[in-house]
Amino acid sequence: xxxxxxxxxxxxxxxxxxxxxxxxxxxxxxxxxxxxxxxxxxxxxxxxxxxxxxxxxxxxxxxxxxxxxxxxxxxxxxxxxxxxxxxxxxxxxxxxxxxxxxxxxxxxxxxxxxxxxxxxxxxxxxxxxxxxxxxxxxxxxxxxxxxxxxxxxxxxxxxxxxxxxxxxxxxxxxxxxxxxxxxxxxxxxxxxxxxxxxxxxxxxxxxxxxxxxxxxxxxxxxxxxxx
Amino acid sequence: xxxxxxxxxxxxxxxxxxxxxxxxxxxxxxxxxxxxxxxxxxxxxxxxxxxxxxxxxxxxxxxxxxxxxxxxxxxxxxxxxxxxxxxxxxxxxxxxxxxxxxxxxxxxxxxxxxxxxxxxxxxxxxxxxxxxxxxxxxxxxxxxxxxxxxxxxxxxxxxxxxxxxxxxxxxxxxxxxxxxxxxxxxxxxxxxxxxxxxxxxxxxxxxxxxxxxxxxxxxxxxxxxxx
DNA sequence: CGAAGTTGACTGACTGTTCAGTCTATGGAG
DNA sequence: CTCCATAGACTGAACAGTCAGTCAACTTCG
Numbered sequence: 001x002x003x004x005x006x007x008x009x010x011x012x013x014x015x016x017x018x019x020x021x022x023x024x025x026x027x028x029x030x031x032x033x034x035x036x037x038x039x040x041x042x043x044x045x046x047x048x049x050x051x052x053x054x055x056x057x058x059x060x061x062x063x064x065x066x067x068x069x070x071x072x073x074x075x076x077x078x079x080x081x082x083x084x085x086x087x088x089x090x091x092x093x094x095x096x097x098x099x100x101x102x103x104x105x106x107x108x109x110x111x112x113x114x115x116x117x118x119x120x121x122x123x124x125x126x127x128x129x130x131x132x133x134x135x136x137x138x139x140x141x142x143x144x145x146x147x148x149x150x151x152x153x154x155x156x157x158x159x160x161x162x163x164x165x166x167x168x169x170x171x172x173x174x175x176x177x178x179x180x181x182x183x184x185x186x187x188x189x190x191x192x193x194x195x196x197x198x199x200x201x202x203x204x205x206x207x208x209x210x211x212x213x214x215x216x217x218x219x220x221x222x223x224x225x226x227x
Numbered sequence: 228x229x230x231x232x233x234x235x236x237x238x239x240x241x242x243x244x245x246x247x248x249x250x251x252x253x254x255x256x257x258x259x260x261x262x263x264x265x266x267x268x269x270x271x272x273x274x275x276x277x278x279x280x281x282x283x284x285x286x287x288x289x290x291x292x293x294x295x296x297x298x299x300x301x302x303x304x305x306x307x308x309x310x311x312x313x314x315x316x317x318x319x320x321x322x323x324x325x326x327x328x329x330x331x332x333x334x335x336x337x338x339x340x341x342x343x344x345x346x347x348x349x350x351x352x353x354x355x356x357x358x359x360x361x362x363x364x365x366x367x368x369x370x371x372x373x374x375x376x377x378x379x380x381x382x383x384x385x386x387x388x389x390x391x392x393x394x395x396x397x398x399x400x401x402x403x404x405x406x407x408x409x410x411x412x413x414x415x416x417x418x419x420x421x422x423x424x425x426x427x428x429x430x431x432x433x434x435x436x437x438x439x440x441x442x443x444x445x446x447x448x449x450x451x452x453x454x
Numbered sequence: 455c456g457a458a459g460t461t462g463a464c465t466g467a468c469t470g471t472t473c474a475g476t477c478t479a480t481g482g483a484g
Numbered sequence: 485c486t487c488c489a490t491a492g493a494c495t496g497a498a499c500a501g502t503c504a505g506t507c508a509a510c511t512t513c514g
Binding site for chain 1: 458459460461462
Binding site: 035037114118124126131135139168171173175176179188196 | 341348353369392404415
């Protein structure tokens with residue numbers, strides 16, 4: 001973060017810092033109120049600057065919001081990579097993926113991050129430029145999942161599977177579950193979502209389905225979809 | 228349509244017709260441009276009325292757009308029920324579900340219907356009233372899926388499974404896949420999405436995967452077929 | 455000094471909503 | 485049957501608020 005040398009001699013530091021504050025503020029606001037209900041005045045206020053300065057930095061509102069979207073995405077993947085680095089076991093990694101997407105408050109980032117995804121999708125659906133970004137983003141996400149699987153195979157933790165195919169299907173499942181949880185569907189509780197996502201992964205990857213942590217004592221009616 | 232007796236003597240017919248035209252126009256616009264970029268002027272123009280009249284009917288822009296959302300949802304489920312009524316076989320029903328959600332242009336409704344879902348989610352995330360609607364909507368959707376499964380079990384087409392649990396997981400998977408397809412992810416093509424969704428269903432329901440995805444040889448009566 | 459950073463005041467366009475009526479048709483009174 | 489009163493559908497014009505973006509001045513710093 002401190003390494004950006006834009007060619008300016010003196011202090012890109014304070015400039016970059018401002019920029020980032022603004023982007024972070026914008027991302028927060030978007031998550032809270034939505035893309036179109038975010039005013040530059042609000043961003044400025046939260047960033048501790050004047051509205052004019054925000055325009056001075058980003059030129060236009062659209063550019064600011066779009067960059068904020070990208071900024072937030074990057075932050076998410078940074079956190080993700082961080083998580084992977086400190087979690088060597090494949091099962092725990094998979095579990096982390098699930099909690100990261102399906103359990104509210106699991107990430108120490110802003111809790112309302114889901115709001116960002118909804119707006120990102122809506123925006124991507126209509127603006128090709130955002131769409132391009134989102135595609136890259138998702139490709140990165142799936143390949144992160146896939147490489148965890150590949151690592152697991154290489155480490156002999158699981159038997160060989162089609163990592164790409166798994167990533168594709170599982171990522172879609174996670175998205176779908178995350179939507180329900182984010183929208184607080186009373187039927188799809190976070191625990192339920194985690195169960196479903198884990199069951200799928202266990203079956204597809206041949207993970208041992210035994211929970212290392214607690215297990216419901218007498219609950220034998222666990223909906224395993226083994227047919 | 229013709230049954231509404233509001234106490235007005237003359238013709239509630241034309242009123243309801245106007246209302247519906249406006250709602251349909253609004254739904255179209257929302258799908259095209261997004262919720263927040265839809266102006267009442269645009270709705271009025273498309274509906275062949277004056278902006279004032281739109282307000283006259285709906286009181287406020289928000290009410291109009293919210294009702295339009297609900298209107299479109301209802302239309303979707305109407306089409307869905309229609310489809311089920313004319314498709315007795317469980318496998319074909321499942322296939323129809325998949326194409327309905329994951330194949331663009333499969334529905335004869337407006338093609339941009341996905342845009343509506345993105346906006347519905349974004350709106351539901353922040354406005355509790357819309358959220359309530361969406362929850363009902365999804366409950367209906369899942370129970371539709373579940374009842375198809377239950378019917379299949381009752382008809383001995385498949386062996387007994389937890390229909391609710393299947394509906395939950397499968398609906399989430401469909402949502403996730405639909406997102407990718409709607410956003411034209413180059414990796415997740417419609418065919419790919421269909422494959423994944425069908426594989427999951429086949430495995431979870433114990434459907435015979437033997438039948439390749441192909442229309443039955445000759446079906447004399449196709450009530451509707453695109454493509 | 456000069457360039458970059460910063461700001462408050464201002465503006466111009468946009469747009470939801472109101473309002474004061476116009477138009478049409480129904481239905482009862484004469 | 486005619487005529488007017490009434491109601492509801494409908495409209496154009498104005499209103500009022502919002503908000504992104506401009507501008508000229510001021511500050512800070514090298």
